[in-house]
Amino acid sequence: MEYIAHLAKDKKLKPLLETAAPMRLRKRKNICIYLCASIMSQQLSTKVADVIYRRFIELFDGKEPSPQQILDMPFDKLRGIGLSNAKVSYVKNVAQFELEKGMEARRLAKMDNEEVIAYLTQIKGVGRWTVEMLLMFALGREDVFAVDDLGIQNAMIRLYKLDNTDKKTFREKILRLSVKWAPYRTYACLHLWNWKDTMNAK
Numbered sequence: 001m002e003y004i005a006h007l008a009k010d011k012k013l014k015p016l017l018e019t020a021a022p023m024r025l026r027k028r029k030n031i032c033i034y035l036c037a038s039i040m041s042q043q044l045s046t047k048v049a050d051v052i053y054r055r056f057i058e059l060f061d062g063k064e065p066s067p068q069q070i071l072d073m074p075f076d077k078l079r080g081i082g083l084s085n086a087k088v089s090y091v092k093n094v095a096q097f098e099l100e101k102g103m104e105a106r107r108l109a110k111m112d113n114e115e116v117i118a119y120l121t122q123i124k125g126v127g128r129w130t131v132e133m134l135l136m137f138a139l140g141r142e143d144v145f146a147v148d149d150l151g152i153q154n155a156m157i158r159l160y161k162l163d164n165t166d167k168k169t170f171r172e173k174i175l176r177l178s179v180k181w182a183p184y185r186t187y188a189c190l191h192l193w194n195w196k197d198t199m200n201a202k
Helices: 002-007 014-018 031-041 046-058 067-072 075-079 085-100 105-109 113-120 128-137 150-160 167-179 185-201
Strands: none
Touching: 002 014, 002 185, 014 185, 031 046, 031 085, 031 128, 067 085, 075 085, 113 128, 128 185, 150 167, 150 185
16 A cells, blocks of 8 residues: 555654555435534444434435435424434525535545635534544545544644643644655554554453
């Protein structure tokens, strides 16, 4: 894999690359549903998020709904699958945005990362971190650095022996470290998450 040779120039990152399988990115076609699922899963464990998403799909006879079907689904029914009032509103906001402005993979492919972030964070309930995850896991973009992701921050504190007492300085430091990973910052994030999970499992 091309990215491995580039990231291995970072001496701290190199052992992580050598002990893990190469990472691959995949693209998804239904961006609207991906974004809805992301909102539903916020602040939940993967297990609980999977249950809620399964219940969501069951509301639509086991098929991915259209934006119109999401808008037509009564608020209380969406509340009934375990979503908060705020999350129901946000999911409906995503569907409304898809109908009014569109977020097809084809349309987003014409935008760079920052343009996608600016475009989709217009939706109430969708923040920068959520769109960064979408760039990585739905659009398959190779050069995204999720600077505000707690998992990435904790992994970098551990790997680079960083002090995060001063949040502003810490943020600048990890951004500076990530610059040399370009144009493969997404893969660096994947390996950092994987390493953190492996370390926590020990």
